[in-house]
Amino acid sequence: MNKKIIVITGASGTGKTTISKYLQNTYHIPSVITHTTRLPRAGEKDGVDYYFETKESFLKNHYLEKVEYSGNWYGSSEESLNKTWKEYDSASIVVDTKGAVSYKKKYGEKAVVIFLEVDLDTVTRRLTKRGDEISRLKARINSEEFHRDLQMPMELEGKCYKIINNNIEITKENVNKILKKEKIN
Template identity: 30%
Template sequence: MSKGQLFIVSGPSGAGKSTICRLVRKMLGINLATSATTRTPRTGEEHGRDYYFLTKEDFLNKIDQGEFLEFATVHGNYYGTLKSEVEARLSKGENVILEIDVQGGLQVKAVYPEANLIFFKTPTKEDLENRLRGRKTDSEETIQLRLKNSLKELEFEKDYDTTIINYTVERSCEELINIIKNKNQEEK
């Protein structure tokens, strides 16, 4: 059995990564490896489905045990990808999408050089701010922190294989699906 393909999707908060990945995953039947985080769940998020919501102590213990493929502190919280989440799926021949921050994407690429790095961004910085505000899930302080961090994250676009500018959900879904299908064809 051939090994599955690993797709890493990164980009600034508010670029639409979660929405696009959720839709594409559903359309193609691709698993999104569930990340772990120490942040508080947002309304409607469930442990084990959206994230593994861990205490800081549990997260640090998993770091000490070498259980993470990558991890980082983002917006004051820990985020990471458990090795077991990725390796189990890839070994079964399943494609996997990791939706992670840019530093994590580069860490994973170092371990899995064949991984496909896909960078998401909005057409303009104003669009990004409008999307963050439109969520109505974050405080003004958090929005300002995310905007500041977004400018730093945009500098990593050059390190990614492909960029998707999220003009519309439909167009971005189509672009991501084409990338995945083309990569799968190359591997056959």
């Protein structure tokens, strides 16, 4: 069977995790669990939301992509993707735009990239609602990575789907169309 990885990318607060959960709940497409050195947010569980790592344990994994963001490391390991592909034909993963470029380069047609975009005011409002500390929120919004992730990378032009996520219902309809076109369900 043809394996697929649905790569969901865009800046923080654009709805990447919401779409990943939608794929899981509606289509039973699991999310590849990624690794981070950041502390869990309220309600997050190790091995479910992320593999929460120390800086030392983080460095022992084999990563397809990894990035330092707001003082913490994030990464997706080949082992985690292969483990998911053993049980499922399709999986999703939430990564930054740099990670999305890496997946597209490595997996080509197997990587279906969805770039989510919203305006800066909406992103700021969503991140504030999410409960991030104000100082951390300001640092994130002013970071080079955040601004990079607001724009679709040139390497993905014509090779990915772009959805402006101002209305979650319309976004879900667009995701449904992508899955149909890519023959994923």
